Amino acid sequence: MDCRETQTLLTPFHDGELPAADRARVEEHLRGCPGCSALLADLARADRAAGVPDPGPAYWDRFNARVMDRVEREADGPRAAVLRPKGGWVRQQLRYLVPAAAAAALVAGIVHYGGMRPGAPTPTVPPAVSEPAAPGSAGERRTEAEPESRAAKKSEGTAVARRVPPPVPARERFAPVTREEPDRLADRSLSSGNVEASRDRAAALSAPSPPKTFRDTPAASPQVTAADGMTQGSQAERKKMERTAAPMAEPQGAGKTESASGIRVAKEASPGSPCERARALAEREQIREAEAAQRACLAGDLDAPSREKGLVFLAELLDRQERFADADAVIADVDRRFPQSRPLDLYRQQRPMVQKQPKAVPVTR
Amino acid sequence: MRTDLDGEKDERLAAQAAGGDRGAFDALVTRHRQAVYRLCWSATGNAADADDAAQETFVRVYRSLPSYDPARPFGPWLRKIAWNCGLTVRRDGNAGVPRAAGGDAPEGVDPAPGPEESAAGNEERRRVADAMAGLPAELRMVMVLRAVEGLSYGEIALTAGIPAGTVMSRLSRARKRLLAALGGGGS
Numbered sequence: 008m009d010c011r012e013t014q015t016l017l018t019p020f021h022d023g024e025l026p027a028a029d030r031a032r033v034e035e036h037l038r039g040c041p042g043c044s045a046l047l048a049d050l051a052r053a054d055r056a057a058g059v060p061d062p063g064p065a066y067w068d069r070f071n072a073r074v075m076d077r078v079e080r081e082a083d084g085p086r087a088a089v090l091r092p093k094g095g096w097v098r099q100q101l102r103y104l105v106p107a108a109a110a111a112a113l114v115a116g117i118v119h120y121g122g123m124r125p126g127a128p129t130p131t132v133p134p135a136v137s138e139p140a141a142p143g144s145a146g147e148r149r150t151e152a153e154p155e156s157r158a159a160k161k162s163e164g165t166a167v168a169r170r171v172p173p174p175v176p177a178r179e180r181f182a183p184v185t186r187e188e189p190d191r192l193a194d195r196s197l198s199s200g201n202v203e204a205s206r207d208r209a210a211a212l213s214a215p216s217p218p219k220t221f222r223d224t225p226a227a228s229p230q231v232t233a234a235d236g237m238t239q240g241s242q243a244e245r246k247k248m249e250r251t252a253a254p255m256a257e258p259q260g261a262g263k264t265e266s267a268s269g270i271r272v273a274k275e276a277s278p279g280s281p282c283e284r285a286r287a288l289a290e291r292e293q294i295r296e297a298e299a300a301q302r303a304c305l306a307g308d309l310d311a312p313s314r315e316k317g318l319v320f321l322a323e324l325l326d327r328q329e330r331f332a333d334a335d336a337v338i339a340d341v342d343r344r345f346p347q348s349r350p351l352d353l354y355r356q357q358r359p360m361v362q363k364q365p366k367a368v369p370v371t372r
Numbered sequence: 373m374r375t376d377l378d379g380e381k382d383e384r385l386a387a388q389a390a391g392g393d394r395g396a397f398d399a400l401v402t403r404h405r406q407a408v409y410r411l412c413w414s415a416t417g418n419a420a421d422a423d424d425a426a427q428e429t430f431v432r433v434y435r436s437l438p439s440y441d442p443a444r445p446f447g448p449w450l451r452k453i454a455w456n457c458g459l460t461v462r463r464d465g466n467a468g469v470p471r472a473a474g475g476d477a478p479e480g481v482d483p484a485p486g487p488e489e490s491a492a493g494n495e496e497r498r499r500v501a502d503a504m505a506g507l508p509a510e511l512r513m514v515m516v517l518r519a520v521e522g523l524s525y526g527e528i529a530l531t532a533g534i535p536a537g538t539v540m541s542r543l544s545r546a547r548k549r550l551l552a553a554l555g556g557g558g559s
Binding site: 018019022024049050052053054055056057058059060061062066067070071073074075077078081311312314343344345346347349 | 394398401402405406409410413414419423424426427428430431432434435436439452453456457459460461500501503504515516518519520524525540543544546547548550551554
């Protein structure tokens with residue numbers, strides 16, 4: 008083996024990725040070649056230089072609590088906070104099932120009321136009314152055009168939090184994190200001396216939460232209603248239900264305001280912003296204009312969760328214009344950028360309905 | 373709070389976490405947070421964005437746990453999410469995330485250097501930091517996963533979604549650029 012061939016194999020040799028036969032040949036060459044041996048030493052030197060600045064113990068002390076805080080905020084919307092029982096997965100499932108069951112009961116009530124009572128007016132279907140019913144409202148008479156599954160999904164698909172600005176790194180002193188660092192991927196058989204200490208720090212942190220860290224959830228409310236199709240009475244009824252739910256909800260409501268169309272939006276989204284305009288236009292069935300506004304919204308400054316939801320909303324707007332190929336492209340983009348995207352999962356379930364009835368009320372918020 | 377989760381396998385912890393066991397999820401976070409942070413740092417190249425992406429990674433993991441199949445290895449699944457979160461934060465250019473002091477993002481500070489540490493040592497560290505930060509994310513990522521995390525080409529390929537041969541060529545380029553930045557070698 009000559010120097011040229013050896014040098015092409017040095018990288019996999021250094022990384023232990025070379026088959027045994029080639030490895031033996033490279034070793035043999037290195038024994039008699041100081042030049043190639045020096046190159047191999049360089050590879051090791053580069054590896055020693057490859058490090059990541061460690062944020063330090065104070066950062067790790069708060070890390071888990073911050074994750075849990077964010078999980079709480081993002082996984083559970085205000086309405087879910089009212090409904091949820093203890094238990095993670097079950098809690099999440101109930102967020103679908105309870106509003107769906109309530110909505111189903113509501114529809115059953117409408118059918119019964121309209122069909123059995125002599126002289127009762129035939130229930131009419133308004134152009135656009137949808138709202139996941141509050142637990143206590145299941146028996147109340149209401150018109151309901153949107154399938155209950157859609158109403159139920161709505162409460163889930165909107166729970167996305169906005170982040171509070173992280174600070175500027177104060178210093179960028181570099182501390183290479185070497186392979187000896189203990190708390191790496193568990194499969195690696197490495198020193199674990201500090202793992203205990205690290206975990207103890209995390210465990211000791213259970214009480215304090217970092218309220219300053221993350222901002223409130225934008226558009227996280229499931230109480231999304233198309234005002235166009237709602238009577239004064241039903242609007243008042245909706246507000247009453249919201250008031251009932253509010254005290255039990257997380258204090259996230261403090262960060263929200265309500266738009267004229269009944270959509271709850273984060274305070275920081277100004278009423279004239281493209282994002283807000285897109286939703287308002289969609290409510291008015293001006294889908295093409297809504298698409299333009301949504302594209303402008305996506306071209307602006309958005310955090311990752313908002314962008315994820317915004318892209319899904321764009322896909323829906325495209326579907327509503329029967330531009331299914333364009334929507335497919337957007338969905339593929341969401342898939343690529345946001346693996347396991349919950350809003351996308353939800354929309355996929357709704358999509359056949361949207362494609363069948365492109366004029367219906369938007370399901371994505 | 374927890375008793376002894378050290379011996380637990382990730383997959384089992386993930387299954388428990390999917391069932392609502394917050395302690396198991398906490399253990400998963402603790403076991404992987406530093407590796408996730410490093411991977412996110414390699415995608416973003418700075419501490420504040422790495423923090424953002426690392427937090428987002430675990431939120432996504434939590435949300436996705438019900439659909440996670442414990443028969444599949446947890447590590448690659450987690451790394452894939454972390455890398456994508458890192459790229460997303462980078463691609464977004466941290467839009468809407470203004471930089472302000474007073475939060476919880478890391479300051480890029482390791483335990484304070486001891487008095488024995490010389491100015492020359494600090495200078496060397498700064499040069500190393502600059503060299504790493506100056507690499508393109510794709511090269512930084514393979515360097516971190518290989519040289520810091522000790523992953524195989526196959527594991528890195530799985531995370532990055534590239535062929536193993538590309539991992540090797542990127543490693544080679546990354547090392548050359550690092551050596552060039554550090555002075556000497558890498559020619």
